[in-house]
Amino acid sequence: LFLIINLSNHARQLTRVMLVQVALPVPLYRVFDYSVSTDASALPTPVLPEIGSRVEVSFGRQTLIGIVIAHINEADSSVPINKLKPINQCLDDAPILDELMLTLASWLARYYHYPLGDVLSVMLPTLIRQGKPLDLLITHWRILANVNDDDFHANANKQKQQFNMLKLHGKHGASEEVLLLEGMQRSFLTTLEDKGLIERYIQPKTAPKPVSLAKMPLDLNNEQKIAVDAILEAHSAGRYSGFLLNGITGSGKTEVYLQAMQAVLEAGQQVLILVPEIGLTPQTRARFASRFAAQIVLLHSGMSNTYRMQGWQDCRTGHAQIIIGTRSAVLYPFANLGLIIVDEAHDASYKQQDTLRYHAADVALYRGLQYRIPVVLGTATPTLEHLKLVHDGKLIECQLRTRAGSAKLATMQLIDARLQPTHQQPQDDGARYDTGLTDKLIGAIRQTLEAGDQVLIFLNRRGYAPVLLCEACGWQADCPRCDAHLTVHYSNQAHYHSYLKCHHCDWQAYIPAVCPDCGSQNLDAKGMGTTRLSENLHAIFANPQTSKNLYPIIQIDRDTTRRKDSWEKIYQQINQGKPAILVGTQMVAKGHHFPNVTLVCLPNADRGFLSADFRSPEHTAQLMIQVAGRAGRGDKVGHVLIQTLQPDNPLLLKLVKDGYLPFAQELLQERKMMGLPPYSHAALIRCEGKTLAATTQALKDAISLLPAAHNLAVLGPIDAPMSKKNSRYHSQLLLLAKDRNQLHHVLNQWWQPVLALPNVKYLKLTLDIDPVGW
Numbered sequence: 001l002f003l004i005i006n007l008s009n010h011a012r013q014l015t016r017v018m019l020v021q022v023a024l025p026v027p028l029y030r031v032f033d034y035s036v037s038t039d040a041s042a043l044p045t046p047v048l049p050e051i052g053s054r055v056e057v058s059f060g061r062q063t064l065i066g067i068v069i070a071h072i073n074e075a076d077s078s079v080p081i082n083k084l085k086p087i088n089q090c091l092d093d094a095p096i097l098d099e100l101m102l103t104l105a106s107w108l109a110r111y112y113h114y115p116l117g118d119v120l121s122v123m124l125p126t127l128i129r130q131g132k133p134l135d136l137l138i139t140h141w142r143i144l145a146n147v148n149d150d151d152f153h154a155n156a157n158k159q160k161q162q163f164n165m166l167k168l169h170g171k172h173g174a175s176e177e178v179l180l181l182e183g184m185q186r187s188f189l190t191t192l193e194d195k196g197l198i199e200r201y202i203q204p205k206t207a208p209k210p211v212s213l214a215k216m217p218l219d220l221n222n223e224q225k226i227a228v229d230a231i232l233e234a235h236s237a238g239r240y241s242g243f244l245l246n247g248i249t250g251s252g253k254t255e256v257y258l259q260a261m262q263a264v265l266e267a268g269q270q271v272l273i274l275v276p277e278i279g280l281t282p283q284t285r286a287r288f289a290s291r292f293a294a295q296i297v298l299l300h301s302g303m304s305n306t307y308r309m310q311g312w313q314d315c316r317t318g319h320a321q322i323i324i325g326t327r328s329a330v331l332y333p334f335a336n337l338g339l340i341i342v343d344e345a346h347d348a349s350y351k352q353q354d355t356l357r358y359h360a361a362d363v364a365l366y367r368g369l370q371y372r373i374p375v376v377l378g379t380a381t382p383t384l385e386h387l388k389l390v391h392d393g394k395l396i397e398c399q400l401r402t403r404a405g406s407a408k409l410a411t412m413q414l415i416d417a418r419l420q421p422t423h424q425q426p427q428d429d430g431a432r433y434d435t436g437l438t439d440k441l442i443g444a445i446r447q448t449l450e451a452g453d454q455v456l457i458f459l460n461r462r463g464y465a466p467v468l469l470c471e472a473c474g475w476q477a478d479c480p481r482c483d484a485h486l487t488v489h490y491s492n493q494a495h496y497h498s499y500l501k502c503h504h505c506d507w508q509a510y511i512p513a514v515c516p517d518c519g520s521q522n523l524d525a526k527g528m529g530t531t532r533l534s535e536n537l538h539a540i541f542a543n544p545q546t547s548k549n550l551y552p553i554i555q556i557d558r559d560t561t562r563r564k565d566s567w568e569k570i571y572q573q574i575n576q577g578k579p580a581i582l583v584g585t586q587m588v589a590k591g592h593h594f595p596n597v598t599l600v601c602l603p604n605a606d607r608g609f610l611s612a613d614f615r616s617p618e619h620t621a622q623l624m625i626q627v628a629g630r631a632g633r634g635d636k637v638g639h640v641l642i643q644t645l646q647p648d649n650p651l652l653l654k655l656v657k658d659g660y661l662p663f664a665q666e667l668l669q670e671r672k673m674m675g676l677p678p679y680s681h682a683a684l685i686r687c688e689g690k691t692l693a694a695t696t697q698a699l700k701d702a703i704s705l706l707p708a709a710h711n712l713a714v715l716g717p718i719d720a721p722m723s724k725k726n727s728r729y730h731s732q733l734l735l736l737a738k739d740r741n742q743l744h745h746v747l748n749q750w751w752q753p754v755l756a757l758p759n760v761k762y763l764k765l766t767l768d769i770d771p772v773g774w
């Protein structure tokens with residue numbers, strides 16, 4: 001007994017308590033102190049977890065995983081030492097986040113006024129957040145070395161195509177994830193494994209080979225060369241520079257990216273390329289893979305957690321050389337980043353619309369500053385914010401004013417739909433229905449098809465029709481949960497597949513046979529969605545004798561591209577190059593290359609010029625120019641026809657006559673006069689609750705907490721544009737400040753007390769810094 005007492009006394013002398021500050025994924029604007037007992041007699045000896053590593057801790061009744069962000073002394077903790085809990089365990093031997101990542105996290109927390117622990121959980125892939133070990137390895141599949149085609153076909157003749165798919169990847173095969181994405185069936189892999197034809201293995205990670213050129217670069221034209229030189233000058237000087245690569249559609253921005261990348265990759269550094277859409281990643285990958293023999297990693301939300309975690313790790317270790325990703329890739333760690341490219345930098349999908357509402361282009365500029373490297377924002381339709389940054393000397397503008405190679409920029413022309421009635425198509429019963437297309441537009445479409453080219457018709461509304469209306473009493477099918485009409489989904493070809501659907505909350509209903517209000521059978525679908533337009537086009541362009549299609553009509557929207565491989569199939573069909581009509585929503589506006597499209601039609605895209613949102617003209621023009629840019633990207637000249645009911649609209653005329661940049665400069669002048677962003681800095685506060693009375697009152701209470709001399713413009717509270725959504729009500733408040741620091745200064749004092757207001761418990765309050773829409 002004496003011995004034991006003596007020993008434990010001895011141990012107590014050696015025990016020194018150390019403290020760590022941990023950021024935890026809880027919605028509180030603070031970090032938490034925990035103790036680490038370094039009891040020298042315990043085995044193994046506990047170590048102080050390093051800053052940037054993960055620890056597991058008890059938090060109330062929960063067990064949470066957090067990131068150590070500081071080591072502190074007993075005296076620095078506000079909690080008495082005997083009240084502090086010890087950490088449960090340390091999950092990493094070494095930091096998983098370096099200093100730059102931690103600085104990024106705290107910058108994001110400050111700039112977006114979001115709790116640090118929550119910022120870190122947005123930044124980390126799911127499996128890392130769950131505390132999984134870093135090097136989860138990914139299964140690869142390959143054909144066994146001794147198996148030849150004959151063995152294979154004798155065994156599995158039916159799956160020849162799948163076998164060839166595997167064969168294409170060569171002797172190392174490919175990861176299961178990639179194979180499944182390509183359309184391989186998992187059951188096929190296990191069957192062949194059982195038959196002894198293929199095997200699974202874990203690919204060991206070796207240091208990547210230096211990047212080499214797979215194909216020779218093109219000869220740059222003058223403007224391209226100026227841009228590449230400017231980017232590389234900044235790169236070799238080891239200096240941050242933000243570039244706006246302002247090049248019209250088809251001007252060869254990608255070639256500028258590629259040649260800037262080449263020098264960076266040859267210097268052994270990584271390149272991050274952000275793209276707006278998942279749909280674009282395979283295509284983008286192909287373009288980069290055909291130029292460089294390099295380790296290319298794709299990052300987007302369509303991939304499994306394991307794959308994303310592996311990608312995260314590859315970026316962090318430097319294994320990935322070219323990283324192509326959507327928005328969230330800008331938050332990844334990089335061993336040795338040399339260049340960031342933000343393609344289609346105007347795209348609204350770079351702004352995250354929930355939790356941490358960051359803008360990936362803004363974060364990209366910040367990271368460029370961190371790593372002292374160039375950041376290139378490429379677009380044909382720069383945002384007003386980016387043009388203002390050019391004015392202020394904060395971005396360097398490089399212009400590409402002509403199309404590269406032999407292609408010419410398409411001509412734009414207005415069709416006055418007030419003078420020209422839209423075409424009325426006769427039906428079997430002798431009645432006629434409105435096709436929504438003028439004869440002039442139809443004539444141009446026919447001419448293009450007969451010349452052997454493709455036509456793209458842009459309509460930003462999927463489904464059959466946006467409204468179901470009772471002609472007798474005026475009843476309309478509305479969503480019971482939202483301030484919105486239900487969209488009619490219906491097809492003449494497939495009656496059984498008819499329903500009403502809310503595009504905001506996905507509520508679905510049957511199409512009623514009679515009006516639920518007055519019992520009339522006179523229910524009519526009003527307006528036009530992509531399905532209806534496609535059917536109208538079928539009717540117009542069918543062979544009158546056989547009523548068979550003369551030309552394929554390819555509908556491209558979220559309904560037709562839902563399946564994993566559907567985009568690929570649509571692409572293949574379009575790229576065969578035969579005459580065809582493509583009908584698409586804004587999905588087609590994003591960077592796609594359809595070389596045989598020579599005519600682009602916009603039957604009603606100009607409506608956005610009339611919207612109440614001050615950003616609407618800018619966004620409408622960007623969309624129109626991007627869609628128009630799909631015309632004439634091959635050798636032939638393209639045309640763009642805009643059918644409009646407002647041919648005198650000054651904004652529309654300016655855009656069509658002078659082009660996007662003069663149009664944008666005019667909008668900038670307007671914003672300046674009105675003191676709107678980018679000539680002021682905005683914070684949008686949204687409040688969601690069970691009634692409008694409650695949400696409005698909460699925002700009024702919030703206003704009363706504003707510091708006395710705040711100097712901000714306070715607009716609201718007002719009902720949000722769609723104030724009822726998913727059975728919840730929304731009000732909003734806009735704060736505008738002349739000066740960004742002023743805005744942050746007020747928010748620093750004000751936002752946390754607002755969140756602590758008693759009524760806020762029953763409501764959801766969110767803060768959006770630099771909002772891009774209402």
Ligand code: ADP
Binds near residue numbers: 247255405
């Ligand atoms: P953007 O991204 O600006 O819309 P792309 O990069 O897709 O334009 O380029 C359009 C086309 O021009 C591509 O087919 C590309 O290969 C070609 N191209 C680009 N630069 C050159 C060049 N310097 N000489 C010849 N062709 C070029």
Ligand code: ZN
Binds near residue numbers: 482502
């Ligand atoms: Zn709804």
